[in-house]
Amino acid sequence: MKFTEGMWRLREGIKIDWMGNVDKITEKESDLKLLLTKPLRHRGDTLNSATLSTTITSPFPDIIGVKYVHWTGEEDKGPHFELNASQEHSSVRVSKTAEQVTYQSGNLTLNINTTKNNFNGTFAGPTGKKLTGHSFRSVGYVADETASPYSDGLYRVREGHTFAALDLGVKETLYGLGERFGPFVKNGQTVDMSNEDGGTSSEMAYKNIPFYLSSAGYGVFVNHPGRVSFEAQSERTTRVNMSVPGEFIEYFVVYGPGPKEIIEKYTALTGRPPVVPAWSYGLWLTTSFTTNYDEKTVTGFLDGFKKRNIPLGTFHFDCFWMRGFEWCNFEFDKEMFPDPEGYLSRLKAQGQKICVWINPYIGQESALFDEGKKNGYFVKKLDGGVWQWDNWQAGMALVDFTNPAACTWYASYLSKLAAMGVDAFKTDFGERVPVQGVKYHDGADPARMHNYYTHLYNKVVHEVLQNDLGDAKGCLFARSATAGGQMFPVHWGGDCESTFEAMAETLRGGLSLGLCGFGFWAHDIGGFEGTPSPTLYKRWCQFGLLSSHSRLHGSGSYRVPWLFDEECSEVLREAVNRKLEMMPYLLSVALEAHEKGTPMMRPTFMEYPEDLNTWSIDTQFFLGPNLLVAPVFTDSGDVSFYVPADSEDEGEWVSWFDHSKRYKGGNWYSEKHDIKTLPLLLRPGTYTAVRPGATSPEQGGVEGIEVLTVGTVGGEGVQQTIRLIDPAQPDRVEMDLRVESMPNGGVEVSGGKIGVRVL
Template identity: 65%
Template sequence: MGTPFGKSHPVLTHNRAGQIDNGPHYPVNQSSGHTNIQHNKEGNTLKYTSGPLDLDLNTAANELDLTFRSPGGKKLTGQSFRSIGYVRDQRTEKHRYEDGIYAERQGYMLAGLDLGVGERVYGLGERFGPLAKNGQTVDIWNEDGGTSSELAYKNIPFYISSKGYGVFVNHPGKVSLEVQSERTTRVNISVPGEEIEYFVVYGATPKEILNRYTTLTGRPALVPSWSYNLWLTTSFTTNYDEATVTGFLDGFRDRDIPLGVFHFDCFWMKSYHWCDFDFDSDMFPDAVGYLKRLKERGLKISVWINPYVGQASPLFEEGRKNGYFIKRTDGSVWQWDFWQAGMAVVDFTNPDACTWYNSHLERLMEMGVDSFKTDFAERIPVKGIKYHNGADPERMHNYYALLYNKIVYETMSARVGPSQGLLFARSTAPGGQAYPVHWGGDCESTFEAMAESLRGGLSLMLSGYLFWASDIGGFEGTPPPALYKRWVQFGLLSSHSRLHGSSSFRVPWIYGEDCSDVLRDCVKRKILLTPYILQEALRGHTDGTPLMRPLFLEFPEDLNTYAVDTQYMFGSNLLVAPVFSEEGEVTFYVPETPNDGSGKWVSWFDHSKSYEPGRWYTETHGFDTLPILIRPGSVTVINPAIKAPEDDALSGVELLVNGRPNSETVIELVNSAQTDEVLKTVRLSSSADGKLEASGHPVKIVYVA
């Protein structure tokens, strides 16, 4: 039932050997790490070693239990008394009383993993409730529920424990986890069917756990540097003819606000023809020329798509005739009316359907489209349907999002090359970190929604993902100016930054010219951080560490950090505490930094202002600042000379030094044109007078403390 992570040796329990497994299955990488098995028949024990993790099994009759131990022999978790079982439930649609002795029951495999005193659990995908999942019941089942409930677009059956391990449940169907909610000493895991498989992933630090987990399920992919610039969207139901859009773009230019990407949301296609992949000729009579004019302004282009085809779409009949849609068991096309009339769903298990879908993406890329927003993919049916390849419909429900994003991402990458393609995806499943970027979905225009968005993003980052964004200002409703400015500050200190709404625009001057000032300052600050972002992203691509991270991921020795969910680290060096109040008051914690000497944290805005580690602070900030603190003993690479993230990566580089950095500090200058490539390596050493000297490339050293 359980397997430590090293070389993959799945341990499965089957109730009935005659069952058929039609998949799908999440891709899991194999490891050639050290394994060893010792069996003591007299003592009824089995000891299994995989890499640094030990598993002790008691194999005595009716006494089966498992104990996972760290390298020092300390218990991490295990399955103890009455924690393993198979149950059948007649309270399901599968059961019909009139069938008598042949009545079926839904079967579930159960596994209860022990929790220790004070142990906290994190992750499980993008979840918008409390960051620590203790006391919650979590169903791993993708749904379109916004950001203010237990429903989630991005469900990942992987959690990290504060005790030094992670657990990945390798099951693509609905995985239910009761995290200290049914049994106060356990995480109870149940899956439908007759087998269960999970991996226990040991790590001396939370970063090491993520490193091993992403080795198992896939490393996060990199994205092109231009994607770190500001994105502006048309919003959802607003009017965005060329005159309106041109006016907005002129407004950004006239106010000296950098802008990198323009996104067309749903109504670039005719209403409810989604998707037919054709610009609405009434709104865009010269779509090719229009895109060309936008690109002449230096903009990249993104367009909204989804995996559905409405019956009004000209493509519907083509897809029906050729068998490109998910079908009912009687062979007819599965359709419903809850998003658009007669909506069908593309069957991505059909290779011909994939080729058909991809041909439309390729045509759009020929027109000048650089990225696709892969929306939806949560409303995937499970009853009375069949897939082209015979896959289990319930197991396909979550997996469908992974397949959808994979197909679109690989179509783009085939054209632009590695590390140069990207999506803006709403839903995902394990392994989806290979197809970035993901955004948080439909949030409201409130401070509470801004805070829940941050919690969701941090939970996703603890699930193997490197990049994340939110709808700046909130999607539903119209943000008041104070909220708009605070979300701008937060959104421009996220990996990706997009202004997007539902029925109202998000251009800043609508909310007041002071909003334009805040946006300009925040965008320019993010652009000058480009070398730092590129360096941190490349490291995350290599070891699985996310760009935005909860404090405990960076400072696991400081126990105070495990309860903090209103602030985060942006990379290794910058602490960010967004302001969640109209008055500008913010309370934040400054972590202990035992490995960084006795130095103090320093304000980004006022280098004379320092903060003692291990203390809480309350401040009131105007809209021109927020708490951004520079870590003691750190070196942060910036470039104030560049105007866009894709500009020259080598000219104008500066190093911000806070205190005394490690004598072996190395800075990697990443190629802004090819983000998986290091152009130069800068090494720092101390000179005779105690000052730092840089070798490898000329840089300016700026001491902030």
């Protein structure tokens, strides 16, 4: 939120008490407490001005938190992000001189100038080089009279905001802030944290994460679930201005130095994703949204895939598996599915996984509405009645997930579906949550619950699948999220249009979300709104099957390939088989996401941060560390992509499709691809475990695995290790394959009957 008009003036009706002086310093164990005031010229300046009580903490080495509080008498109604902290964190060091207090955590140091009327702070890395900090007039309390244009006697009613600004350096660029579909580089943008159902072609976002990553080697997380506002070089061109409505703001600076290290430390604080079942990496097909379908339609789709020999892993029943106006009643529409238990049983017998659509709303016509109303399971109005809305389902109510009994009630219906054979729930919505005139069971602040609601919603559903199906045997397909939501995978990108432009903005959203610790991500292949052209469908299939998770979905038209043309079936079959072949590699990448928070789909700079050309690229990505993917965003097949380079000569990159095509790092390439191929390159000096001819993502064992090596893996006698994951237990390493470079450029793999292909 902008409070100023240029460098010198404030907006009409805005008053800011700027902090410019450290009045008091107190140490308590590993915490440091300061009292910040305005500059004090004489005793009279202690009157008629705000102060900020400041606490500096460190939950983990290399992470420093700063909390500024204006009035401490405010009742804290929550909610709060569930953050982790080290139980044996002993790296904090506090030192003081006459001019400075220093707070050090691991390799990160905060130096605070304590000389009179000269408050400023500098975060520095291990070499002492400044990362960011607070300079002149960068911390304060804002009183906004324009929001409440009336007085209460002597007192002018104001809306308060707590404000902090962090410095930006020359050429520094910012990324993240959730799944944002606009420009990948966030400099110059105003970004407000408010989960909204806005599609992918607007500044709104389904997944707002108050965390950004800087090219300067650090990240910043604002610990507030409400409407945090970021002015990323958009109000002051040398700063990120951060503000929160209310009486406090708390942020954590996370030192890297590289992008992977930043995300690893950030997810240690906010949580990491569990492993997801191996079957979830196969192709998902949905009924689409408003299309007409029944048992015959679904069976026809499944038969069509079998006829064309296209492996299909999961079938998803979208909204109208339930009767209209009755979402959610968690019952199959008997007119369309007269024997749902029997039908699901027959699908399961064919090896089909099943997903059904749900949302957290209960329409007035649902058989569950009266039950929820009677027992107090819904969010209420201030007068005690049920909050209702017509803007989705007629008279819908919102399940109150702050009420443990409501959680148990909602989960009980999902458990019945799991018992019928449902393996996954598409947790749609969670963004249409009121902020005024409502109250929650636990008294939570509705404004702070707006974004946090989705966390409770997805957590309840995730726990049903964990408890009913066992760890790693079920998963979500979630649309909305906030910080910590990465613990309840998988997430998908929401409602995109059926255009190449929407395909590109979808990728930007996924890469931005991955930089916030979300390891698994998907999107609507073919686009949601509209009907894709055959060419767009084929190109999106290629992109979608090189994403972490892959789902065909649309709004008013089906997404089965033969409705476009039969070549679509060929392209889709090849794309699915290619992903199945990659499964040994993908499972190892997924385990890294679980262990370190590193996303499976990564921006180019995450693998090559030292190559400055990579920091602005948003039309290509890495799938794990070894595979560079450049989707084709044109009808003509023309595509440009950048092959990165590091300080050492790695050797040549190799095309997945044509091993004779070689690429030298540090160069841009322009190519024209036929409909069967795209730029998919293997990184030099790497080894990638694959299973040619695989027919299922759950196919295990060593037999049939090959290792693709690109150039030499290292000097003669150098060993490296491939982690081979058991698909039945994807959180466990089945065995380590040892790769050793041999004389004359040969490569040997030990650990079973493993083939080697040197490319």
